[in-house]
Amino acid sequence: MQNDLIRRVAAEFFGTFWLVFGGCGAAVLAATFPHTGIGFVGVAFAFGLTVLTMAYAVGHISGGHFNPAVTVGLFAAGRHDGAQVVPYIIAQVIGAIAAAAVLHVIASGQPGWVAGGFASNGYGDLSPGKYSLGAAALTEFLATFFFLFIIIGTTSKGAAAGFAGIPIGLGLTLIHLITIPVTNTSVNPARSTGPALFAGGEYISQLWLFWLVPIAGAIVAGLLARWLYEPESIAGTIVVEERRVA
Secondary structure: OHHHHHHHHHHHHHHHHHHHHHHHHHHHHHOOOOOOOOHHHHHHHHHHHHHHHHHHHHHHHHOOOOOHHHHHHHHHOOOOOHHHHHHHHHHHHHHHHHHHHHHHHHHOOOOOOOOOOOOOOOOHHHOOOOOOHHHHHHHHHHHHHHHHHHHHHHOOOOOOOOOOHHHHHHHHHHHHHHHHHHHOOOOOHHHHHHHHHHHOOHHHHOHHHHHHHHHHHHHHHHHHHHHHOOHHHHOOOHHHHHHHHO
């Protein structure tokens, strides 16, 4: 049992590392390189592709959460073992910080590079579009709610088996296409934490929002799933979810 948990948290570490390195790396290294780059659309697809690829790479091991809000939301939906919530979150946060550290080393190899916001999330003056705290909170709540709604729906009984990774990855892409100008898109407390630690200052002071609001949105989505879906479709363990995602 202990060895199984180690395998699960290792999968969550690598999956979250890839999400932050791929998604934030696209923003830091490729979005505006050198004067033209992949832009918001490219960054949005980069985040979606990280989840899509890792869902199939390790989803059958851990369920493919890569996000504390997803872990908590699935627990609220009755889809994840409560004893594994904290180990999953710890692995996800460590994976995000490790990816941000590696990305920082790579990016700083360019002469004259300045970290700036380092793909961090923010509101007010730290928002890409200078959106207010209220606008940022509402955006993150709704985006995370619907992200969990997609995850739970596509991994429930009756959904097409083996294909959940595709709508989940595309769902995250769509979320980024909508919300990058508002908060630089979090919906993932671990993803927010890694870059913020290297951006420092006010970005760290605003981290509370990108933990509290995504987790709240995920919990509401998880609880709604208990009512919306048939009991047998949401009462299973993580094994059911893993079979669906991968």
